[in-house]
Amino acid sequence: MHQKSLLNRIVSWAGLIILIVIFIFPFYWMVATALKTRMQIVAIPPLFFFEPTFENFRGVFFTSSGLETNFKFFFKMSIIIASLSTFFSVLFGALAAYSVSRFKMKGKDDLMFFILSTRMLPAIATLVPLFLMYRALGLSDTVHGMVLLYTMFNLGFTVWMMKSFFDEIPIEYEEAALMDGYSRWEAFLKVVLPQSVTGLAASAVFSLIACWNEFVYGSILTTRYARTVPPAVAVRVGHEGYEWGKIAATAFMYVLPVLIFTFLVRKSLLRGLTFGAIKK
């Protein structure tokens, strides 16, 4: 019996290690590429041992002649657009979800389905009409245009996610607050919100990741003034063709904050993902 469980553990550990290697390898290769010279990158057979160079990281922000590139600006745009969109989609998502969760309204299920349906089409399918609309409205390549788009894009998700969190909070708490002399708005702020911090955090992380990584809209609707890093890095072509080293270095710097952030809130995330699946 004991031996079998030992064998079991060896097998499952082996399986886990293989999986981790498979998942980690691309990330490793990205880091390795960022640290290689151009010759080392294209070397065949691939090099696993080499002397690392930080030239590529410098190359992201400065040209060979020492001039600044636009990437500082692209990073700034990514941060501004992602955080603003996250803020708005969580704010509006929480309010909408609370209303749907607590109040009687006609066609509630249809409304929720409609909200969900905004997530059903892939970005590429809505791209052409959005492009035309944005051009007509003068929203193309503006920060507020992109924030508006990403907020709308994430709302469907945050509403559904926050609703499941609010549904789990017994209504008695609000009733108690109402009886204690608070208005419904105060009850929401002082009793419901503090209890749904986990839900807010989970929704925020998902929104943030979605905005941070968004590529399709960004690459078509922005050209210069609201361009974020993902579309910018994809067209990073120098006079020697694709500059893989600099692309990898950019990608590494771009992925790092999300990695750290996700790692920090992983418990909330897990709870958010499995919500409803586990009985309290």
Add this chain to the structure above:
Amino acid sequence: MAKVELRNVVKRYGQTVAVDHVNLEIDDGEFLILLGPSGCGKTTTLRSIAGLEAVDEGEIVIDDVVVNNKRPSDRDMAFCFQQYALYPHLTAFENIAFPLRTQQMNNQEIDSRVTEVGRLLQIEDIFKRKPSKLSAGDQQRVALARAMVRQPKVYLMDEPLSNLDAQLRVDMRAELRRLQITNQITTVYVTHDQVEAMAMADRIAIMNLGVLQQVGTPDEVYTYPANLFVANFIGSPSMNFINCNFQASTHSLQIPTNSETLIFRLPDNIKQVSTGLHDGSELVLGIRPEDIDIHTEPVEEGIECSYILLEALGSENIHHTGHGELNMVVRTSPADTYSEGQSLWVSFEHDGIRLFDRNSGMAI
């Protein structure tokens, strides 16, 4: 300090009528208990008074002001929930202070009010803990403290003691009653536990299927139940019910059993009451277990029974006796014991006899 009135209150959930034309007046400073089996509409009635449910018909009146359209926060009532509903993110102290935080009150006064009520309920030592770290009894006290830290017009309590174990429940019952007598604040209290109702209430309002059955002092509803439901619901073991027919000529009751028909001559004190009855009226004779006497020798007006079973409860003995299909439960002091199968004669104490109309269920 307030008088609460319910005028023809109706509350429906789809097809079901949860509260059916309830009329009720609760006096200033009174402790009224809404009693009934689960699903009888008592909690809905309470929530309607609180304003947590909107009524479909009728009026809720507090101090001669109709409050139907007033929000719960404007009705100045404190509600004690069955599941306590303590705010999980706040400490016990902050939970109790919560109702005061919305009022214009400085921290010093809040501190002293909370400490005062904490001392009263002996929960000062748990002030710093969150609700999840409290025992059921302590949670209960915190919930009560949160209600009592204000001086609202009305206290509304929804089975506040139902989650406590037996000993604590008895203690809290007395404590609550004592506090209510001291504070003289109008209280509406919901329970399905008749012992709780009998022990605490100034008056009891008994509900069944959304309909108010009877309102009266504990003594009144026990001694003079208005109908069969009340008679059956109040008292443990409950009243004995014997189906019978009225015979006008002899002023007696015919009690059919499997083989024969027993004749029970009604005592004189019932005479006036029974004048409205006509020959052959279908009745139910009700008699409380303590109003039946057991004799070991034949007695006049006695019904011969055989002894079936003894429940010795320590402070009293419950005897099950039967005459054919007619079963009677008798309560005596623990000194009386009989042997199984023994022949006995039971007689009814005249004051304890209650007659009900078998069809309408109403007391006669």
